[in-house]
Amino acid sequence: MRILATKKLTPIQKSMLKGYDVQQKEMISISYGENFIVNEKISHAIFTSANAVKSVFERNKNKKDNFDNVYCVGAKTKSLLASYGVKVCHVAKNASALAAILVEKEIEDLHFYCGNLRHQDLPLAMAEHGIMVTENVVYQTELSNHCFEMSFDMVMFFSPSGVMSYVNGLNSCNVKAICIGYTTATEAINSFEEVFVAEETTVESVIDKLKEISSH
Known part of the structure; x- marks a missing residue:
């Protein structure tokens, strides 16, 4: 076989x-952005991939203390966040399940850390409930x-x-x-x-x- x-x-x-x-x-290649610095307090942050975590905390050395509430998709993403000392509030199997959790929390705005080929499921679900999403493209995927x-x-x-x-x-x-x-x-x-x-x-x-x- x-x-x-x-x-x-x-x-x-x-x-x-x-x-x-x-x-x-290898069917894809990943490149990480440089000089992506988070200087403000982020109340609610979403990571749906390990590559976004690597870009924000490993490549760009951002401080975990700038992120108050962090949500993610997948056990691998959660584990990687934990390795940088980031506590995850909620983890879901997919973006749709995470969106349902966030809607229940009645959050007003979110920061979404993602790649250039991100799916729009989560931002669209948030928009339907009047939640503003700031998308931060922190890595590039090439096919x-x-x-x-x-x-x-x-x-x-x-x-x-x-x-x-x-x-x-x-x-x-x-x-x-x-x-x-x-x-x-x-x-x-x-x-x-x-x-x-x-x-x-x-x-x-x-x-x-x-x-x-x-x-x-």
Whole structure:
């Protein structure tokens, strides 16, 4: 069975796929903005990706004390925020679920830290309830749009932009798409008939889901 991982796996992660023909290809590249400094107190901040966290706290060295209430999507994003000493008020599986939480809190304004290819689900949901969202684009995602000469039985996707890059490369969508989360799966459903979502938002969980599906 031939598998495509749309990002480089660690040796341990690849060892979990022993017995499979695994191909690896980075389908996106990330660049972080410089000199993005937060000098004011941010009452409510949203992070929906680990890359946004890296840009704000690692690359641009912003202080966690400037962020009062922080909300995020995904266990990986929460874990990374915690590594910088940032306490997360609420974590959700996807942007829509997070939007529902924020609406209940009757927040008046939010700061959304995101990439250039962010989905508009959360800002649109906030706008419907009269909540002002300030979008801060803190990293850039570039798609490779790579076209593969070989075909695959299953493809592992780790971001919506990874799905977009694969599809834009005119690769076959007659394969099983194994996705790291619901936002990624929502993008995949537009092109793939068979879409599966990992139990947790980790690479290891995606691999576990792939092995579960392939055993049936």
